[in-house]
Amino acid sequence: MANPGVFELPVTTTMRELIYDHAGGIKDGKALKGVIPGGVSSAVLTADEIDTPLTFDALASLGSMAGSGAVIVLDEDVCMVKALHNIQNFFAHESCGQCTPCREGTSWVYRILSRIIAGEGDESDLKTLRDFTVNMNGTSICALCEGSVMSLKSFITKYEDEFVYFIREKRSLTEDRKQGLASK
Amino acid sequence: MPTLTIDGKQVTVKDGTSVINAAEEAGIYIPRYCYHPGLTIAGSCRMCLVEIEGMPKLEISCHTMAREGMVVRTDTEQVKQARRAMLEFLLSNHPLDCPVCDQSGECDLQNFYMEYGLYDSRFLENKRKGKKATPIGPHVMLDQERCILCTRCVRFTKEISKTDELGVFNRGSESVIDLAPGKTLDNPYSGNVIDICPVGALTERDFRFQCRVWYLTEHVSVCPGCSRGCNISIHFNRKKAHKAGGRRVMRIKPSYNEEINKWWICDRGRFGYRLIDENRIEQPLVKNESQQVETGLGAGPGPGIQPDQK
Numbered sequence: 396m397a398n399p400g401v402f403e404l405p406v407t408t409t410m411r412e413l414i415y416d417h418a419g420g421i422k423d424g425k426a427l428k429g430v431i432p433g434g435v436s437s438a439v440l441t442a443d444e445i446d447t448p449l450t451f452d453a454l455a456s457l458g459s460m461a462g463s464g465a466v467i468v469l470d471e472d473v474c475m476v477k478a479l480h481n482i483q484n485f486f487a488h489e490s491c492g493q494c495t496p497c498r499e500g501t502s503w504v505y506r507i508l509s510r511i512i513a514g515e516g517d518e519s520d521l522k523t524l525r526d527f528t529v530n531m532n533g534t535s536i537c538a539l540c541e542g543s544v545m546s547l548k549s550f551i552t553k554y555e556d557e558f559v560y561f562i563r564e565k566r567s568l569t570e571d572r573k574q575g576l577a578s579k
Numbered sequence: 580m581p582t583l584t585i586d587g588k589q590v591t592v593k594d595g596t597s598v599i600n601a602a603e604e605a606g607i608y609i610p611r612y613c614y615h616p617g618l619t620i621a622g623s624c625r626m627c628l629v630e631i632e633g634m635p636k637l638e639i640s641c642h643t644m645a646r647e648g649m650v651v652r653t654d655t656e657q658v659k660q661a662r663r664a665m666l667e668f669l670l671s672n673h674p675l676d677c678p679v680c681d682q683s684g685e686c687d688l689q690n691f692y693m694e695y696g697l698y699d700s701r702f703l704e705n706k707r708k709g710k711k712a713t714p715i716g717p718h719v720m721l722d723q724e725r726c727i728l729c730t731r732c733v734r735f736t737k738e739i740s741k742t743d744e745l746g747v748f749n750r751g752s753e754s755v756i757d758l759a760p761g762k763t764l765d766n767p768y769s770g771n772v773i774d775i776c777p778v779g780a781l782t783e784r785d786f787r788f789q790c791r792v793w794y795l796t797e798h799v800s801v802c803p804g805c806s807r808g809c810n811i812s813i814h815f816n817r818k819k820a821h822k823a824g825g826r827r828v829m830r831i832k833p834s835y836n837e838e839i840n841k842w843w844i845c846d847r848g849r850f851g852y853r854l855i856d857e858n859r860i861e862q863p864l865v866k867n868e869s870q871q872v873e874t875g876l877g878a879g880p881g882p883g884i885q886p887d888q889k
Binding site for chain 1: 621622623624625626628635636637660661664665667668669671672701702703704727728747749750751752753754
């Protein structure tokens with residue numbers, strides 16, 4: 396961001412206003428790809444969804460949440476597969492290991508994503524990840540597992556093309572686009 | 580005395596009964612790993628998830644108390660899917676070495692997989708590594724790779740034997756069960772952790788590789804060890820005794836008795852069974868001046884004990 400910081404604003408402020416008016420827009424005039432509204436446990440919003448006000452109800456209607464209010468803005472150069480890999484690393488690392496779905500699930504998700512990024516993705520991986528969004532949701536003791544599901548589900552649904560491309564071509568779609576190897 | 584409905588069956592249970600036990604009273608067995616009636620509730624394996632009317636999500640039946648008018652379902656698609664999912668997660672890092680595992684045949688991973696799992700494995704990653712075949716005490720062998728971290732053994736050493744030898748170390752998927760630093764599992768009740776381990780992570784050193792459990796016949800009995808009279812179950816193998824050096828009694832397990840020993844027995848009773856097969860008198864013996872000599876039935880008193888001569 397051109398002007399990152401802590402902002403205290405009425406909840407009726409839209410995400411677009413927050414990003415472009417208050418935080419000064421994205422550095423170097425880059426285009427927006429997505430925004431995580433409230434910490435990595437909340438579902439990512441696409442660039443088309445940023446006209447939402449930051450109220451609890453409006454964000455909930457988009458399947459996301461205000462969460463901690465720590466807004467993470469992802470510009471056009473961010474590879475969503477690698478971004479999700481980073482996020483899931485956090486969940487796998489933070490899992491306490493007490494209950495089954497979180498202990499085994501978060502690390503499994505992280506390892507699948509690591510494999511995809513290493514260029515060893517399998518065609519079945521996306522289906523496995525999609526199944527986990529059901530199997531890990533609402534079965535754990537605390538909400539860490541559900542938080543990981545929220546980000547996992549939103550990333551692989553909203554940016555499915557990037558995941559499919561990475562698994563098939565063994566390369567990042569975003570990086571290929573940047574180098575002109577893939578069409579926009 | 581709440582009355583609740585489980586899978587359409589009405590059952591009235593005592594106050595403070597959990598749903599998992601209420602279901603058992605109604606004749607419905609809910610699969611579980613971490614729950615054991617003799618230990619505190621951990622609620623961590625998530626295997627006993629059930630659907631309860633009015634609850635937004637599945638609830639664990641071991642930690643949900645029965646209430647008046649509760650409607651529980653254990654056979655819906657959502658419950659079955661959750662059980663399948665938990666099994667898949669539990670088995671993802673499990674070595675699947677059943678052919679060389681002593682627990683094979685009495686393993687809850689095997690049993691529940693056959694009943695609720697039956698999916699194809701899709702774990703493409705390398706499995707977690709851990710300590711294999713590590714003796715942790717005079718009677719118990721630990722295999723961390725097979726462990727599903729139900730923590731029954733940890734709770735046993737904390738709550739029943741009160742010796743705290745075992746604990747969970749590390750975090751997340753790196754969690755392992757191990758001995759506390761400087762300790763060995765040598766309390767007089769250590770054998771019980773073998774019984775309560777639902778998988779092959781804790782196995783009996785004495786019984787290890789002696790006999791497959793499906794060759795065993797069970798017979799309920801009373802431990803002859805001391806005057807307490809713990810209820811036991813004798814596991815014996817009449818047909819293949821030659822495989823274990825003539826041993827017929829292969830092991831002794833506790834048998835539940837609320838009044839006397841509950842689910843447990845001591846190690847002396849458990850491992851003191853060898854006297855049944857060893858040095859057993861199978862022929863009449865006659866004592867002469869220096870030793871006892873075998874004799875046939877009907878041979879009468881031998882020269883050693885001639886009452887007339889005394």
